Amino acid sequence: MAKIIPFKAVRPTADKVALVTCRTYDDYSSAELAAWLSFNPYSFLHVINPAYVYSQKITLDKRFKGVAHKYQDFKSDEILIEEDKAVFYLYEIQSKNQKFTGIIAGTSVIDYQNNVIKKHEDTLQYRVELFKDYLHQTHFNTEPVLITYPDSTEINTFIALRKQSKPIYDFSTTNKERHILWKIDTQSEIDWLTEHFEKIPNLYIADGHHRSASAELLFQEDQHLGNPNLNFFMSFLIAESNVKIYEFNRLIRDLNGLSKEVFIQKLAENFIIKVKDQELWKPQNKFEFGMYLEGRFYALFYKHESNSDTSLLENLDAQILYDKVLHPLLGIEDLRNDERIDYISGKQSVSVIKDLIDEGEFEVGFMLYPSDINEIKTLADNNLIMPPKSTYIEPKFRSGLVVYEL
Template identity: 50%
Template sequence: MAVIKPFRAVKPTRDKVSLVASRSYQSYTQAEREARLDYNPFSFLHIVNPGYKYDKEISGAGRYQLVKNRYSEFKEDGVFVQDKKPSFYIYKIVDRDQQTFNGIVAAASVEDYQNDVIKKHEDTIASREIVFKDYLKKVGFNAEPVLLTYPDSKAISSIMAEIQEQRAEFEFTTTYRDTHYLWQIDSEAHTNTITEAFAAMETLYIADGHHRSSSSLLLCKDLKAENKRHKGDETYNFFMSFLIPESELRIHEFNRLVKDLNGLTKEEFLIQLDTLYRIENRGIMPYKPSKAHHFSMYLDGEFYSMYLRKTNYKFKTSLEELDAQLLYQTILKPILGITDLRSDKRIDYLSGKKDIINLKSKIDNGEFTVGFGMVPATIEQMKHIADDGLKMPPKSTYIEPKLRSGVTIYEF
C-alpha cells in the first residue's frame, strides 16, 4: 500500500513561472549560468547560487543560509505564493521530439521508502546523503521532486485526461523547445480517487532521485528526534515526488569513456577482449548496438562491434544481465583495472541522449582512449533488480522526463 498525499505547493505566479523555472544547476555551462544570473532577476538560479550577488563562491553552511535568505526574498516579493489548499498537481511535458510525459506531483511517504514499498535500484553515497540532508534541514524546502514510476492506472489516467481539458495554470516553453504545463487538482473527489488508486499499489519504484529520497529519510529522523510532539503527519515525513506511469517513462543508456588501456597496447587489449567477445572492426562508420549484450567500442579512430560469447559466460542474477554490470565485470574491472566506478578518475560517463559522435570527439581530441556504448536498460530490468534487492552500477540509466526546478516547491 503506497501512501501518496496532496500538499500545499509554493509556486511562482503565472506571469513569472517561465522566468523562474530552471534546469539543474550542474547542467548549465558557466557562461550560461552567468547570462541567466546577469539578465534574469527571477531565475531560480539566484536562489541556489546565492553568492552571485556578492561576486563570491560560497559553500557549506554559509551557502545554505544564503539560499534560505534568497528564497525568503522571492516569497516576500510575491514571486512565490503558497497554495491555500493541499492539492495534487498534474505536470505535463511535450519535448522537442513531440514525446509527451504526464505525471502527478505529490508528497510520497518516507516510511514507504524505509519499508521498501518505494523500491530502489541504485546505491547511494553516504557523504552525499548527509550533505543534502544538512542542506534541506537548513533551507526548509525542496524544489526538485524525486521521479517515481507506477503501473499504469485507468483511474488516474482518467482524472488526468479530464483535468487537462481545462486551461493549464502554467504553460511555458523553454529554450530547449520543451513545453511544460501544470494543472492543480484540489477537489476532494479527485484527490480521494488518486489517493485510493495509489493505496491499491503494492510497490512504487524510484526512477531518478535516489540521493534526494535517502536524504529525506535522514532529515525525517533528525526532525522526528527534535520534535517532542511528533505525530507522523508532519510535512517532514514526506518528500516531493513526480509520479509517472511506467508506459511514459523513457530510459536512455550512459556510455562509458576510459582514459587509458591500463598499460596494455591496443593489440594486447583486443586479444584479451576476444576471450569473451566476438569482435568486428567497423572502420570509420559509427556503430550503435541494437541488442542486449552487444556493445560498441571506439578505439584509435575506429569503431568496433562486440558481441558477448554466451557459451563462455553464464548469468547468475538479474543484475549480471544488465549491460552496464556486464561491461564492468568483463572489461572495466578485470582488463582495465577500474574497481570503483564511483571514484575512479579514469572513467567518465556520457548520456546516450547525445550522439555517438560526441563520444568519438572526446577520444579523438585526447581526453580519453576508449569508449563503450550499449543499449538502454528496460523498465522490466530496473524493476527486477529492485525486487531482488540488488543495486545497479552508477550511471546505468539516464531517465526522462526532467522537470524544471522552482515550478512546485515543498516546504517542511
C-alpha cells in the first residue's frame, strides 16, 4: 500500500510563474546562469544561488543560510504565495515530441524505508548528507522525486476529466516547453486519489534517489522535533508508460596504453564487430553497442548465451560494457569518480560524441541501448542496483514551480 498526501504548497503568483520557474541549477552553463541572474530579478535561481558572484568564496553553511533568507524575501515580496490548505496538483509538460502528465503529492518516508517505494540506483553518502544539510538549513525543497506507478485506467480517466477544467498556470518557457498546472483541492478528489494509491502495492523511483535518501536521513535526525512534514517528501507521480528513458553514453580519454589494433582484437573476444565507417550508428536492440574510434563507427554485438546462472545485473547492457570493456581493457574501476570517463545523455545526437572525439578531448566513445521500465522494475524488485549513469529519465521538473516546506 502506497501512502500519498496533499500538502500546503508554496508557489509563484500566476502573473510571474514563467519568470520565476527555472530548469535545475546544474542544467545551466556559467554564461546562461550569469545572464538569467543579471536580467531576471524574479528567477528562482536567485533563491537557490544567492550572491552568485561570490558563491565560490563563502562556506556552505553561509550559502544555505543565504538560500533560506532569499526564499523568505521572495515570500515577503509576494513573488511566492502559500496555499490556504493542503492540495494535490496535476501537472503536464508538453514539448514538441513529448507530453508528460502526473500528480504532485507528498510520499511517505516510511514507505521508502519499508521498500514500498523501490530504488534501482545507489547513492553517494556525501551527496546524501550534503542535501540533507541543505534541507535542514533552508526548510524547503522544490525538486520532487520522480516516481512511477503502474498504468491505471481509473487514474488515466481521472486525469483526462480533470484536464478539462481551468488550470491555475498555463505558460511557455524559453526551451520551448509548455507547462500546465491544475489544483486538486476538493475533498472528494483528494480522498479518491489517496484511496486509489493505497491500492498500489509498490511505487518506483525513476529519478531522485539522492533526494529521497536525504529526506530519509533528515527524518531520522529531526523527527524528534515533531514536524509532520518530515514524514513525507514531495514527489511527481507519473504512469510508468509515460516516462522517457534514455541511455547515458560513455566517453573515455585514452585506450589505457593499448594500440587501436590490440584494443579491437581484445574486443573481438566478447563481441562480433562490424565496421560502420561514417554511419552515425546507434544500437537498435539490447546486447548491442556502438563505438567511435579514430574516425570510424563500429557496431559491437555481444556474444551472450542463454544461461540461467547469469544474473539480472550481468545481463544489463551498462554492466556488460563495464565487465567486458571498461574495467578489464580500459582500466576504469570507479564509474563515478574516474576522471578518464565522462557521460553524455542519449538525448544528444551521436554526432556530438563524434565531434568530442575528433577534437581530441576523448579517444573512444561507446553508445548503449536504453533500458526500459520493466528492466528497471525487475532490478528494483530484486534489490539490485544499476551501475552509475545507466539511465537519463524524463520528465524534468521546473525549480520554483511548487515548493514543499519542512
